[in-house]
Amino acid sequence: MIGPVPSVEWERTNSKRLIKMVIKRVAEDVYALQSFDWDRRTFDSILETPKGTTYNSFLIKDEKNILIDSTKPSMAKELLEDLESLNVQIDYIVSQHAEQDHSGAIPALLREYPNAKILGTRACKELLENLLGIPAEKIQNIEDGQVLSAGRHKLNLIVTPWVHWPDTMVSYLLPEGILFSCDFFASHFATTKTITKLEEIQEEAKRYYAHIMMPFSQMIQGNLEKLRNLEIRMIAPSHGPIIEKPEIILDLYGRWSSQTSKKVTIAYISMHGSTELMVKHLTRTLTDLDVNIRVINLANTSTGELIMELVDSRAMIIASPTVLTRPHPSVASMLYLVNMLKPPIKYVALIGSYGWGTLIEKETRKLLGTMNIEFLEPVLIKGKPHKEDFERLDKLAWEIKEKIGEDEK
Structure with a gap:
């Protein structure tokens, strides 16, 4: 033809x-x-x-x-x-x-x-x-x-x-x-x-x-x-x-x-390794819970690739260190674009490490201000994560699992 x-x-x-x-x-x-x-x-x-x-x-x-x-x-x-x-x-x-x-x-x-x-x-x-x-x-x-x-x-x-x-x-x-x-x-x-x-x-x-x-x-x-x-x-x-x-x-x-996918995308960047340790632990727990996940390191992956992953994601986990009390610049620019393109995510969780102080939760909410999403309880720690911090991450993983499961009912 x-x-x-x-x-x-x-x-x-x-x-x-x-x-x-x-x-x-x-x-x-x-x-x-x-x-x-x-x-x-x-x-x-x-x-x-x-x-x-x-x-x-x-x-x-x-x-x-x-x-x-x-x-x-x-x-x-x-x-x-x-x-x-x-x-x-x-x-x-x-x-x-x-x-x-x-x-x-x-x-x-x-x-x-x-x-x-x-x-x-x-x-x-x-x-x-x-x-x-x-x-x-x-x-x-x-x-x-x-x-x-x-x-x-x-x-x-x-x-x-x-x-x-x-x-x-x-x-x-x-x-x-x-x-x-x-x-x-x-x-x-x-x-x-x-x-x-x-x-x-x-x-x-x-x-x-x-x-x-x-x-x-x-x-x-x-x-x-x-x-x-x-x-x-x-x-x-x-x-x-x-x-x-x-x-x-x-x-x-x-x-x-139709926005029916149940995938969870984790977008992260780490400066001194603390946030990366949190991501690795959370990834293992979500995997054990049989949650479909995709992990994107913003340091070596284009924002465009992340946006493609969000096309069929139900939840997004943002993992960022604090830079001068705000999200890492790579994370901030990514969030600006996500807010514009409005992927079908329903749940957002914020995790990360900071040194002397942080306003990262407030800034993240502002950067995603026009999206109809539910923010889950953040896991923000001062310095390197310890046992109680990993337990908080496990709790977050279970919450994400339950939220996605509720969507299926």
Whole structure:
């Protein structure tokens, strides 16, 4: 079903990085116009992208030609050359999301195709005007469930707000059963292959979900429900590879957004060894209690890896020494990000060692101030832990075990 269009594949250099431009035919008269940024290692200066990324636009050729999404402004020239090679005039530009990596090339497209009509949600229209200076009269609002007929093809426009901006939507193509999903089900993953196996997509899809989608898990549940009755044969996101087995990513999103995991993640850092001794003891006790745990040393593990672990964690244990009465800076910055991304943790416990004084509990509560979580009794000790301190850690381990068990009832 999927295959590259002969003689329509080439490479270019852009911003000192190798950008490979590829046009793929994903169905009869349906094309993916992909830009592979192999060397990109961060996105939005926050999200690590160890496998690069892909910017995807999609063209439906029919009596009316429809372009779904564009690309970032710096790639506009390459996108226009892709369209020229396919010898089309664009009648409609469906802007599924106004963020610049999706819609940044629209001004250039309008200069080349001045009669093209831009379609987007009401929220998208306002954002396109503000972010890109597109005249209001060039943009038509769409309604949820509106069907755009191109001739043989019918495009069902489905509003999916807060996946991950208020303006987002997806488009479902008949008769092919292709879901153009925008950032929904996307990944920052530069690969020319299409995905048919879970292990090919799970890690990068989880990294993307953790940093982009996790704050909106309840909205994701609702938007998944809107897609439930569609016969989806292929998912074509705006970042990452095309997915030929839709159930792979649909099942992952259903699991991640439902917040049913019982895992406990321990995030720690230690300066002189006392906090590490506490972590080792607590880890042994939780293991003996048959609690599923994951231990992350912030000194040698990126915050991004921790955020991925929190996607399917029920509790988080923060283990930090005190630095000038506050949490260690690595812990403080981690907590700031956790508070923003709002993983599905229900319980937080704080442990750690201090010297002459500490305000670490007060600061931790403040840094996680917008999360709906229950703080368990902290275990903070002065100096090196002793027998009674280890007994307090054992008590904490039992409390965590019981809390998670209560959730299962």
